[in-house]
Amino acid sequence: MEAWNKEVFRGGSMIRFVKLHIMGVKIAFASRMVYRADFLLSSFITLLGDLIIPLITFLIYTSGASFPGWNIYEVLLIQGIFMISRGIANMFFFGTVWNTLSSVREGTFDLILLRPHSTLHMTMITAISCDDLGVIAGGILISGIALYNLPAPGIINILGFIFFFIVSLMVLVSFAIIMSATVFKWVGNSRVYEIFDAITIFGQYPATIFSKGFNILVTWVIPITMIAFIPASVLLGKAARGIYIAALSSVVLFVMSLVIWHLMQKKYTSVGG
Amino acid sequence: MIKTFNVLKATAFVTYKEWAAYRSHMLVSVFVGPIYFLVQYFIWSAVLKHQETINGFTLEQILMYYGITMLVNYCIMDFAGWNLQMLIHTGKFLTFMLRPVNHKYFAFSQKIGHRLLGFCLEFIPVYLLFCFVFRLNLVPDNFIWTLISVILGFVMMFLVNYTIGITSFWLIRTGGISRMFLLIRDIFAGVFIPLSFFPETMQKILFYLPFQYISYVPVRVFLGSYELAGKSYEISYIVFLQFVAVIVMLLISEVLWKLGIKKFSGVGA
């Protein structure tokens, strides 16, 4: 925490957030690089875990079957984009979950409260996870292979993709914030990641496989398919109707997550921790 | 003999109590499990929309496969490897060397206590959910063989996990490597996809690895037909092979343990 001197906390709001975040990345990298071999190994293993679903997709298609309406490269593109999105979110934002979990449990959350900056943001930037670079790289590789075997997307598709990819990151960050908030009450729950992992699986497959009712649930109510399926489908030019409603839901989700977090933090601090 | 049994009883009881303090922790499985199963339901319903079978599985059969795999997992999973790794890395393992107790036996007794609670809080609720909400017909083809096979799977899972934990005597800065072992274990035990989906050469190798005997075999025994690498065996025969595999794994773990203790005690250093 020594590197976080008061100097850095000055400056206008938005710029300050970005500056601090970049600082967090630099610090995380510097300390991670001390054990380089360990970093490479850990990144590789994290990547392996995320390759299981693409592997299963591969095995399904090589057995001669398929997801109706989607060829193997289209499905792999969805899963590759999922890896990139999740990798970025994990690296830059998900630290808040683990950080809040351990500081609440050990009673050191008060140290974070003493900083002249948003506590939520502090919990994120002090726990940047470099090991997810492997996942991002793997995702780019798989998406690259998929795109190579598919007709080139048009400019409008690419622009649309960029927009929805950013929305996808927002959805993931919302989940991180909500998970972080639950930890205030449900102290020491390390299975919160498991719950999250289970739910996000629905975003790694073409949403056409879900029943109508379920599709509405995971696209408009809790926009899980926004995480990878919607951006991928836009890039492929196969976007379904209602993607803008899903984008709206994502914004609502984000705002709600912030509200919930601040509520839980207030409750926590008023009780004296 | 009675003394040894008393150690098992005391340890199992203490572990049961320990985990009972984390009831809500365990109950998360009742939420997560069915979610995973729901995904499988959608995936395979879509994949098998325009064809009857895939790799010999009908929709009903493959859903059964995933459902049974999950239920078997609730019966046989443990943290033996993690626990041992933690004990060694924190140095607390010392407290077991200072007492007249066999740690492997202690860890196995812990598993019994832990799974006893898991049976109540994980297996039964999910079983009921599968039966009544997902309408799966969860009746084993032959109850006795299934029971034996699951018990052998219980022991096998313990031995494999414990052996991975033993590597902590040498791999001090692991973190990563044991995670990788556990991932490999699950992939090759058929947890993510039935082993018969892998390329045939791969299947031939998988036959001789200990992993299939953890989960794949008990699940197949439950379903009533075993098949791997293009070969099909009688249930009695594959359960017998499972038994042999357990014995082999036991011997391997004993050898590795002796080597590990030697290192820990600084023999020859």
Add this chain to the structure above:
Amino acid sequence: MAFNAEKIHQRRRIKVIIKVQNLKKTYKTYNRGNSFAESVKSLFHRKVINVNALKGIDFTIEKGELVALLGPNGAGKSTALKILTGVLYPTSGDVSVMGYVPWKERKKYVAHIGAVFGQKSQLIWDIPPLDSFCLNRAIYSIPNADFKANLDSMVEMLDVGSIIKKPTRQLSLGERMKCEFIMAILHKPKVVFLDEPTIGLDVIAKDSIRKFIQNMNSTGTTFILTTHDLGDVEQLAKRVIVINKGEIVFDDELKGLRRHIENRKIIRITTREPVSYFGEDGITMIRQISPYEAELGLDVSKMKINEFINMINMNGQIADISIREVPIEEVIKELYVK
């Protein structure tokens, strides 16, 4: 004459419970390097560094003794303790505890010893200590009647009756340590090894634990404890062994330590005029607080106290003076530094 000596010798031999002869322990550690290139290279070829933790130590301990093992960090105390408890193999030398060779017969041996190793707790975190006690009952095969009797008496001695049914994580460090002790002694071992038993405890808890150890010791249990806390040494130890750099530099009764410092006093003196103490044989300057006030060390074998006072009076007037003993700390520090 010879016959009497023989008999005394025999009787003494029966009383010896721990015998250590020429105990040596050398560790091999590897220099792995920090850069990536170095750590990859280290996978194939490692630079071996030999560390001589113990260079051949000897001592015997008799039944019922209470021995404190002191020494700076890295001196070899923990290594010695680990070898004595059977957890570590020595490089060479002989050790015999209650007739056992600890590391060779470990499973049988440890059933007769108790051990509390600092932060390495035997208590299970989420359940009450009482349950952990019952676990040890099964492990040590303690008959139920004995278990109940031992437990009740120790619970009363340590006054923990109200807390042994609360989950361990709700207890304070002091309460946990007390329960840790109960865990270690439930099976009535004849020898108990303690590694830093009072570390981190508040004054009251330390006192309880020390009284407990004294109590147990008076019933015949032999105690060997390593400690940095000199309060432990002064209150408990009848005998002190100081290990430094793998060798024993002091092995005697506590009184022996004091004899080292009998001749030395610390004097704090304030004078009305500035006085110079240089060059006087027997006086060492510890620190000059001001031209009028100083803290001095006085060797009374070279200059007696009244001589010292006379000398000061010749050069000025004494405004204030205090004379005290050299604390044990200083002696120990000297032994560490040698």
